[in-house]
Amino acid sequence: MKHSIKKILQNKWIKRLLLLVVAVFLFFVSLFFSIYLGLFGKVPSKEDLSFIIQEESTEVLDKDGELIGKYYIYDRQPLEFEDFPKHLIDALVATEDVRFFNHDGIDNVSLLRVFVKSILLQDKSSGGGSTITLQLAKNLFGRRDYWFFGIVVNKFKESIIAKRLEEIYTKNEILTLYFNTVPFSDNTYGIESASQKFFNKSTKDLSISEAATLIGSLKANTYYNPRLHLDRSQERRDVVLSQMEKYGYLSADSLEVITETPVELNYRSFNHDQGVAPYFREQVKKELSAILDTITNSEGEAYDLYKDGLKVYTTLDLKMQQLAEEAMKTHMAKLQKDFEASYGNAGPWTNSKLIDAEVKKLPKYKLYKEQGLSDAQIQDSLAVKREVELFSWAGDTIQNLSVRDSISQFLKFLNTGMLAVDPSSGAVRTYIGGVDYRFFKYDHVSQSERQVGSTFKPFVYTAAIQNGMDPCEYFSLAEVTYTNYKNWTPSNSGSNEDDAYENYSLEKALSHSVNTIAVKVLNKVGISKVIEQAQRMGITKELPNEPSLALGVAQINLKELTGAYTSFVNNSHVAKPYYITKIEDHHGNVIASFEPEIAEEEAFNDYTRQVMLHMMKATVNHGTAKRLRSRYGLKNAIAGKTGTTQNNKDGWFVGITPKLVTVTWVGNDNHSIGFKTTGMGQGANSALPIFGEFYKALNADNAFAEITNAHFEASSQQVITDLNCEPEKHDGFFKRLFKSKNKKYCCPIKNRIS
Missing domain, CATH: 1.20.5 (Single alpha-helices involved in coiled-coils or other helix-helix interfaces)
Incomplete structure (x- = not known):
């Protein structure tokens, strides 16, 4: 032998x-020893591994702690072991590492199986030899390229790290680290982020089917992406469930029932330009960045918005926001269709001069100009067609368009802004900055300033009542020419010659938004006093020192306008809209907190407030906003004001209820494009329906009963008495006989600011 x-x-x-x-x-x-000694780069020591710090996304939460969105580089939300349901752990172990609780990081049985079956027998179905701990090592530290022996070097490194992890951490701690770091589909890291994204729920609430679906995607998170490949994902889920049954984690009966049930996603994107409240999240990010610039952590270092796992508590009501967005989409889709149909093939967005003007604003055009190209050469360059994704209410499309074509498409779309706040604090409950943040980044709540039209008239009437004008004073509807202002003659929509003999009380004049009377009231009280009143109500914008101010030619930010209107239901105090209540670090320590900003001084006395509220209730009950009652069937306590600007460029509606003040605006981003007709463009038709649809949805949900069932306080007896007059008076026979129907020339506008 x-x-x-x-x-x-x-x-x-x-x-x-x-x-x-x-x-x-x-x-x-x-x-192996050269790797162990660090010749291929440092291998984390036990001490290093004892202080694993993971990058965490910053979470934006609504007023009830519900997740709205996140700021991140890697989309990760860490959990504790107690947050993982047992069937999730069972699915992972049964599929990825059945001997996880018996090995020390390296599964020698699996390695032997890989060597014999996979290498010697070339059996590709034999499975891999990687353990959960080895995968964790890869998730934590990634892999580097080492040329010819890269896979070997990385595997050796991971095995050393895995052994050390097992010596430092318990099995439960390793599972916790794994679930918080493992990459899922759609650039998502950690089970909580994946659960929120694909099923819109917390990990602890995942069903067995949902848990198996997510675990199944780990094998190849693109190939088994449930959003992109639902059939594949379901097949892979069934494999995971079979593994669970094979190793005793699931009964045969349960396996049969669950595999017969299709995978149902409730996908919710947390990308910065998608998902719920994207304009709000962007505005919060701007304010948050400014706040973080002023504070440091316990080590004196600046906080990182994208890595430090902060929690930002906001005032937004997530459920209300979703209802507001649905209301906006319902109305804007229909209005856009009507808007385009009204112009037919001759819409202003086809006007060459208008398109030329927009082309010259482009950075690319300016760059070509700086390079010395002629207009003809620039136009040739911009005429090249390329694939462009276009927004459409019927569904986004991809078309081959030139730059000019793209501008024409962009110009046709109406946009919107909507803000709803709690008037007692200014806490923002809903925030819509535009129709779709992916395509229209400009924020019509915080950035835009537009003419406010007739929504400014309540400022005029408030100044009048505050300065002693009788609520039952009558003014003629007759047109008047103001001699010291280029013989300017304001008129009313749908006016006729008999208007010269009609006289309205302040209530009817405001509720029916009569232009001629608004200017007369301003003239009587004085421009300076109207401007001062607006300033006391929180308007900081410099207002035009002109009589047309009464008709809302001032360009005011929607957020500031909303704050001004809170004073009518906040005991005459202005509540400034705000978003953030507090910020916590990833340990739960409060690092910044914020209180409501309520003006200390009253903007007007309580008598004025009650009179104005009564007049704006009349607007809803039988004035320009009466369709809230007739068309939308709203029986809530509502006061309001519609607004329309010159040439139907802007439509507005202000809805005031005891516990919510809402302002909506609709128009085109290009100020030269308006609605073709007043009937379509007036605030009652363009902006009011968003509020109408929104409040219908609130009424249908008992969760908002405290808001929808609220009532205005009873007016004082003096207010009731002072408003007890006929809404209109007609001139008698002799007065009509001697009164001219022609335009009346009036004295100069009073109290202009010099």
Whole structure:
């Protein structure tokens, strides 16, 4: 026997083979120790691994702690072990590492199986030898490119790290680290982020089917992405469920029932330009960045918005926001269709001069100009067509368009802004900055300033009542020419010659938004006093020192306008809209907190407030906003004001209820494009329906009963008495006989600011 072995060993080919085996063995041993000693880069020590710090996304939460969105580089939301349902852990172990609780980071049984079946027998179905701990090591530290031996070096590194992790952490702690770092589909890191994204729920609420779906995607998170490949994802889910049944984590009956149930996603994107309240999240991010610039952590370092796992508590009501967005989409889709149909094929967005003007604003055009290209050369360059994704209410499309074509498409779309706040604090409950943040980044709540039209008239009437004007004072509807203002003659929509003989009380004049009377009231009280009143109500914009101010030619920010109107239901105090209540670090420590900003001084006395509220209730009950009652069937306590600007460029509606003040605006981003007709463009048709649809949805949801069932306080007896007059008076026979129907020339506008 010994002689036979000696003879075999003397064979030169056998000798060479043995030497090769020994050389390979020594090579890998040397390679392992060189890796262990750090020659291929430092391997984390036990001390390093004891202080694993993971980058965490900053979470934006609504007023009830519900997740609205996140700011991140890696979309990750860490959880504690107690947050993981048992069936989630069972699915992972059964699928990825059935001996997880028995090995020390390296599963020698699996490695032997891989060597024999996968390498020697070439059985691709035999499975891998990677453990959960090895995968964790890869998730934590990634892999580097080491040329020819990259896979070997990385595997050795991971095995060293895995061994050390097992010595430092318990199995439950390793599972916690794994679930918080493992990459899922759609650039999502950690089980909580994946659960929120694909099923819109917390990890602890995942069903067995949902847990198996997410675990199944780990095998190849693009190939088994449930959003992109639902059929594949479901097949993979069934494999996971079968593994759970095979290893005793699931009964055969349960397996049969669950596999018969299709996977149902409730996908919710947290990308910055998608998902719920994207304009709000962007505005919060701007304010948050400014806040974080003023504070540091316990080590004196600045906070990182994208990595430090902050929690930002906001005033937004997530459920209310979703209802507001649905209301906006319902109305704007229909209005856009009507808007385009009204112009037919001759819409202003086809006007060459208008398109030329927009082309010249482009950075690319300006760059070509700086490079010395002629207009003809620039136009040739911009005429090249390329694939462009276009917004459409019927569904986004991709078309081959030139730059001019793209501008024409962009110009046709109406946009909107909507803000709803709690008037007692200014807390923002809903925030819509535009129709779709992906395509229209400009924010019509915080950035835009538009003419406010007739929504400014309540400022005029408030100044009048506050300065002693009788609520039952009558003014003629007759047109008047103001001699010291270029003979300017304001008129009323749908006016006729009999208007000269009609006289309205202040209530009817405001509720029916009569232009001629608004200017007369301003003239009587004085421009300076109207401007002062607006300033006391929180308007900081410099207002035009002109009589047309009464008709809302001032361009005011929607957010500021909303704050001004809170004073009518906040005991005459202005509540400034705000978004953030507090910020916590990832340990739960409050690092900043914010209180409502309520003006200390009253904007007007309580008598004025009650009179104005009564007049604006009349607007809803039988004035320009009466369709809230007739068309939308709203029986709530509502006061309001519609607004329309010159040439139907802007439509507004202000809805005031005891516990919510809402302002909506609709128009085109290009100020030269308006609605073709007043009937379509007036605030009652363009902006009011968003409020109408919104409040219908609130009424249908008992969660908002405290808001929708609220009532205005009873007016004082003096207010009731002072408003007890006929809404209109007609001139008698003799007065009509001697009163001219022609335009009346009036004295100069009073109290202009010099």
